[in-house]
Amino acid sequence: xxxxxxxxxxxxxxxxxxxxxxxxxxxxxxxxxxxxxxxxxxxxxxxxxxxxxxxxxxxxxxxxxxxxxxxxxxxxxxxxxxxxxxxxxxxxxxxxxxxxxxxxxxxxxxxxxxxxxxxxxxxxxxxxxxxxxxxxxxxxxxxxxxxxxxxxxxxxxxxxxxxxxxxxxxxxxxxxxxxxxxxxxxxxxxxxxxxxxxxxxxxxxxxxxxxxxxxxxxxxxxxxxxxxxxxxxxxxxxxxxxxxxxxxxxxxxxxxxxxxxxxxxxxxxxxxxxxxxxxxxxxxxxxxxxxxxxxxxxxxxxxxxxxxxxxxxxxxxxxxxxxxxxxxxxxxxxxxxxxxxxxxxxxxxxxxxxxxxxxxxxxxxxxxxxxxxxxxxxxxxxxxxxxxxxxxxxxxxxx
Numbered sequence: 001x002x003x004x005x006x007x008x009x010x011x012x013x014x015x016x017x018x019x020x021x022x023x024x025x026x027x028x029x030x031x032x033x034x035x036x037x038x039x040x041x042x043x044x045x046x047x048x049x050x051x052x053x054x055x056x057x058x059x060x061x062x063x064x065x066x067x068x069x070x071x072x073x074x075x076x077x078x079x080x081x082x083x084x085x086x087x088x089x090x091x092x093x094x095x096x097x098x099x100x101x102x103x104x105x106x107x108x109x110x111x112x113x114x115x116x117x118x119x120x121x122x123x124x125x126x127x128x129x130x131x132x133x134x135x136x137x138x139x140x141x142x143x144x145x146x147x148x149x150x151x152x153x154x155x156x157x158x159x160x161x162x163x164x165x166x167x168x169x170x171x172x173x174x175x176x177x178x179x180x181x182x183x184x185x186x187x188x189x190x191x192x193x194x195x196x197x198x199x200x201x202x203x204x205x206x207x208x209x210x211x212x213x214x215x216x217x218x219x220x221x222x223x224x225x226x227x228x229x230x231x232x233x234x235x236x237x238x239x240x241x242x243x244x245x246x247x248x249x250x251x252x253x254x255x256x257x258x259x260x261x262x263x264x265x266x267x268x269x270x271x272x273x274x275x276x277x278x279x280x281x282x283x284x285x286x287x288x289x290x291x292x293x294x295x296x297x298x299x300x301x302x303x304x305x306x307x308x309x310x311x312x313x314x315x316x317x318x319x320x321x322x323x324x325x326x327x328x329x330x331x332x333x334x335x336x337x338x339x340x341x342x343x344x345x346x347x348x349x350x351x352x353x354x355x356x357x358x359x360x361x362x363x364x365x366x367x368x369x370x371x372x373x374x375x376x377x378x379x380x381x382x383x384x385x386x387x388x389x390x391x392x393x394x395x396x397x398x399x
Contacts, residue, residue: 106149107164113143114171121178133178140175144168169199176208188212203233210242219250268397274303275393277324281346284389285396301327301342323347330357335367350380 117139124132172195192209206229213222328344364371
C-alpha cells in the first residue's frame with residue numbers, strides 16, 4: 001500500500017470526487033519526480049562518456065585538466081558531488097580520477113593538496129566556520145598520502161627526499177593547526193611529532209604541539225617541547241608567551257594540589273581525633289549498615305566533636321575534652337518508615353527528641369493511621385554489635 005503525502009483536515013466532510021482528484025495529482029507529481037531522476041542519471045552517463053573521450057583523445061596539459069575540473073565543480077548540472085563516492089557511479093569516479101591524476105607526479109599532487117588546504121584554512125579563518133577547517137584537513141591528508149607514494153620511488157636523490165620530507169612536514173603541521181581549532185588535541189600532538197621527525201627544526205610544529213599540551217593540561221610535557229624549540233629560536237615571541245602560560249598553568253595546578261593535600265591531611269587528623277574521643281568513651285566504631293527491612297541509609301554523616309563541653313563530670317570520667325554529637329536514625333519497621341536526626345548530643349535525653357518527632361498535641365504522623373506512635377507510649381530498642389569494629393584509627397581513616 002502507498003501512503004500519499006496529503007493534507008487531510010480531521011472532522012471535515014470531504015467530497016469523494018475531490019479526494020480522487022487530489023490523489024491523481026499526487027500520483028502525477030511522483031511520476032514526474034521519477035522521470036526527473038532518470039534524466040539526471042542520463043546526464044551523469046553522458047558526462048562520464050565525455051570525460052573518457054577527452055582523456056583518451058586529447059593530449060591535455062596539467063593546466064588544461066585542472067581548468068576543466070574547476071569548470072565541472074562550478075557547473076550546476078552535476079548530480080555527482082555527493083557526500084561519499086559510494087553514492088556515485090564507480091565508472092564516473094574512475095574517469096574523474098584518471099582525469100585528475102593522469103601523468104602527474106605524486107609530489108606535485110601533494111603540493112596542490114597543500115595549496116587547496118591552505119585556501120580552505122584561510123576561508124575558515126575569515127568566515128569563522130569550522131566546516132572549512134574539516135575540508136582543509138581532508139586536503140592535507142590527501143597530500144600526506146601523496147607524499148608517502150612519492151617516497152616509495154627507488155630513484156630519489158637525497159635532495160629530492162629532503163624536499164618531500166619538508167613538504168610532508170608542512171602538511172602534517174598544517175593539519176595540526178586545523179585540529180587545534182577543532183580541539184582534536186591528541187591528533188595535534190601526533191601530527192606535530194611526525195612533522196618534527198621529518199624536519200627537526202619545524203618551529204611551527206613545536207609551537208602547536210606545545211599548545212595542545214597546554215589545552216590538555218600536560219604542562220610538564222609542554223614545557224619540554226617549548227624548551228627544545230627555544231634552543232633553536234630563543235627570541236620567538238609566540239614560544240616565550242606559550243612558555244609563560246605553561247608555567248602559570250603548572251604553578252596553579254601545584255597550588256591546587258597543595259590545597260587538596262593540606263585539606264586531606266587536616267581531615268585525617270580530625271578523623272583520628274574523633275576516633276580517639278570515641279575510644280575514650282568506650283564507644284567502638286564500625287562501618288554503617290542497613291537495618292533489617294530497610295535499604296542502606298543514604299546519610300554519610302559522621303559523629304562530630306562539640307568543643308568546650310559544659311559537663312565537667314563527663315570530662316573527668318571519660319578523659320574526653322569535648323562533647324560528641326551523633327547521627328541517629330529512628331526506625332519504624334511496622335510501616336517501613338524512618339526519621340533521621342543529624343545531631344544527637346551525647347548529653348541529650350532520648351525523650352526530648354521523641355517529643356519533637358511525635359508531639360502528642362499535634363496529632364499523628366501521616367503514615368500513622370491508628371495514632372499508635374505517641375512519645376509517652378513507645379518503647380525504644382538500640383541494636384549493638386551489629387558489625388565488626390575498626391581495630392585502630394588507620395582502619396577508620398582508610399574506610
